[in-house]
Amino acid sequence: MITRAFDRSAMSWSYEMHLQPMLSANDIEGLPFGSVFGSVPAHTVSKRHAHQDGEMFIVLAGKAVVVLGDEERELGPGEVVHLSPFGFHEIRNESDEPFDIVSIYWEHIPSAVAALEQLPPRGQLAERTLVFCPPPTPNGGLHLGHLAGPYVRADMLVRALRSMGRDARYVTGTDDHQSYVAAAARLRGTEPAEVARAEGDAIVATLRSAGVGYDRLTRPAADPEHAGRIRELFSRLAASPAVKEETRETAYCPACDLSLHQAFARGHCAHCGAASDGEICEACGRPGEARDLTDARCRICGTPAVTRPERALWLDLDAYADQLRDHLRDRYTAPDLQALVERLLDEGLPPYRLGRTGTWGVALEDGQTLDAWADLALTFLDAARTETEQHGPARITLFLGYDNSFYYAVLLPVLAFATGLAEFLPAAFVTNQFLHLGDAKFSTSRGHAVWAADALAAAGPDAVRLALLREAPEGRVTRISPERAGRLTQDPLYRGAQDWLGGFAALAGRSDGRVPGTGAWTDAHREFYRYLNLATRQLDGLLLPESFSARGYVRQLESFVTRCAEFRATEEAVRGVPSLAEEARTSLALEYLAAKAFAALAWPVVPELAQRTWDWLGLPAQPLREADWTFLPAGSPVAPGAPGTTAAAATGRS
Template identity: 90%
Template structure:
């Protein structure tokens, strides 16, 4: 006889609850399930998670709410609940007593596969989405490193959502009030407003040239009502008991008579020793106070920093730590951001200064200006609120660089809680790290860069977008060599799709310029049609903000084109046999269908070529991404001129069409 007894002293902490092994196949040979005793402490929520297993809770004692997906129900002693495979679940115990259970779990792969089939990726996409990108700082132009981060990847998602019939809007702008704009103006001997306007206009033009469509642009220095709206929100922040006015020693340049913060401060991070500006380290993601940097100097004149006392408004971030932790726990966060946020929360959040001794930015009543990052966070909340008021509620996804994680995953939520605007926080974060040029970061100051405008003029938007999405720095630093940056049109997918589409010319001539209806089907035809639908679902899964991968998408799209080209080549012999005319019609109909599918799947990546392909097939509007692919109507007219490279693109690619 094998026995087990519920024993709190034998429990270990896992899934944010107490667990104790009960019985499993290691105890009883052939036992088809595993089991554990579990206990969720009072006023505790277990970890939200899912398994491929089926699971059953048998309640021993206490009362708590069990959440499965969108369902939630209170359970008590003697009750049983079944949790389906891949169903996200948690236990919320708001009572004063532990919630004790027995969990029995078992693996049944057919049930797990069936559960996945009932949850296709497309069904998990919101009907309305706001896709935000941090507004670029208008202190210079955009290089390929900038574009490779959030901007093209966010546009990829927006286009894909729209092609599925979802309402998606792209929100970004220019971060006009950044200290980097003021520093650039000092170094150039001009006014910050002039820098923000000129460089901001150039940035917007570059984004548009890259095919990035912005539905809402926040341009603070060009918006006469911006300061008033932000001051109103800031007054809510300062009403929080977590905000205090204190005089603290602050980094200072006596030569320039300048308070050293952010762009004006240059030194090395006290945590990781990497070169660092004030208030944030791009290398390790930790915040700092500029005065704590080692080897601190003034960026303007190079003088070693002194300190002086400055009055300031300080926000106790740690007062909101539990709310931030709960918020991030309920949000979809990329692994690198999640790891950084957990580390920062565990170490204790430092206080943050909300105002600066500066003349550039939103002026405050005390003669100071609003901190640029606080301004940026409040601008985000203001834009999200306005979008909701004008267009209705939407799921917010934020694409951002890992170096901005502290500001968007910590400071932004705290300010949202303080202003009462937490409903406008991102539901999902999609991060990127850095694209390096060779072995070093892109650097404007050192001239180590490939400018986006130059690359777009030389290779065109499709080739630039494709190269940057293929090399997207998702979860890691990626690299592009100067040689590769100069040959963007030589990408294997970019060239392969031209060869494949060019191959439609003889098909079109042979069919009299008409797409036939299907006839008799072979096994190969059936499996190719199955592949078109399955490949679409696989690519849909890479568009979920929770699993977004531009690199994976490009890789699978390249495989898709190769599969379509292979089908077209192997079917060529069949189309020459008179007795197989009925099968040939199906073969041709599938070939043209594959071009239609390609246009829809490629539109987020290479919008110009995808649109030309869609137009060539006689289809109206912009590419539409169907859940289950319908054939082109029999008799659809197509020309023998395949939708390959335009004359300009052919010239960029060395004259090959």
């Protein structure tokens, strides 16, 4: 006889609750399930999670709400609940007593597979999505390293959502009030407003040349109403009990008579030792005051920094730490971002200075201006609120560089809490690391860069987008060699797609320029059609913010083109045999269907080639991504030549 007893002293902490092993196959040979005692403490929520197992909770004591997906049930002693495989669940105990259960779980793969089939990726995408990208700082042009971060990847998602019939809007702008703009103006001997205007115009033109379409563009220095709107939000922020006016020692350059912060300060991070500007370290993502830098110097003249007392409003971020933890547990955060924020919360959040000594930015009282990052966060909230008022509620997905993690995952939510605008915060954060040129970061000051405008002019937007999406720095630093950067049109997908599509000229001639209807099917035809639909679902899965991967998408799309080319090569031998004419018709109809599918699947990556293919097939408007591919009507005419040729492109859109 084997017995087990509920024993709180024997429990360990896991899944944000107490667990104690009960019985499993390790105890009883052949036992087809595992089991544990569990206890969720009073006023605690267990970790939201899912797994491939089926599971039952048998309630021993207490009352709590069990959440499974969108369902909620309050359970008490003697009640039982079944949790299906891959269903996200948690236990919310709002009572004053522990909620004690027995959990019994088992693996049944057919049930797990069936549950996955009920959760197609497309069904998990919102009907309305706002895709935000951090506005680039207009202190210089965009190089390929900039473009490889959030901008093209976010455009890829927006195009994919639109091709599925979803409502998606792209929001970005220029970060005009950054200290880097003011620093650049000092170094150039001009005014910050002129730098913001000229460089901002160039950035917008580059994004447009790269095929990045935006629906809302925030440019604070060019918006006469921006300061008023932001000051109204700031007044809400200043009323928070977590905001206090304090005098603190601040880094200062006596030679320039300049308060050193952010772009004006340069030294080494006190945490990781990497070269860093003031307030944030790009290498480790940790925040800190410029005065804390090792070997802090003035960026303008190089003079070693001293300190002086300055009075300003300071925000106690740590006062919102618990609210921030609760907020982020309900959001998707990329693994690198999640690890950083958890570390920062465990270490204790530092206070944040809201006003800066200077003249560039939104003017506050006492000769100070609003901190540029606080300005940026309030601009984000203002834009999200305006979008919602004008176009209705939407799920917000934010693409951002890892170096901005603190500002968007900590400072932004806290400012939203303090101003009562938490409903406009991102539901998902999709991060990127850095793309390096060779073995070093892109650097404007060292001339170690390939300018995006030059690359776009030389290779065209499709080739540039494809190269940057293939090497997207997702979850890691990636590299592109100077040689590769000079041969962007040699990408294997870019060349393979053009070769495959070029072969349609001969096929169109064989069918008098019209798409044939299907005839007799072979097993190979059936499996190729199955592949077109399965490949589409796999690509759909890479578009979920929680699993977004531009790199994976490009490689899957390359495999798609290879599979289509192999199908043609195999089928070509039987297309001239009279007795197999019915099979040949099906084979050709499948090829045209593959071209239709390619146009829709490739539009987020190489929009010009995809649009030309769609137009060549005689299809209207922009590519439409079907869940299950429907054949082109028999007899449909196609344009002369093949997709990508001069004749076909002449009637297309770019």
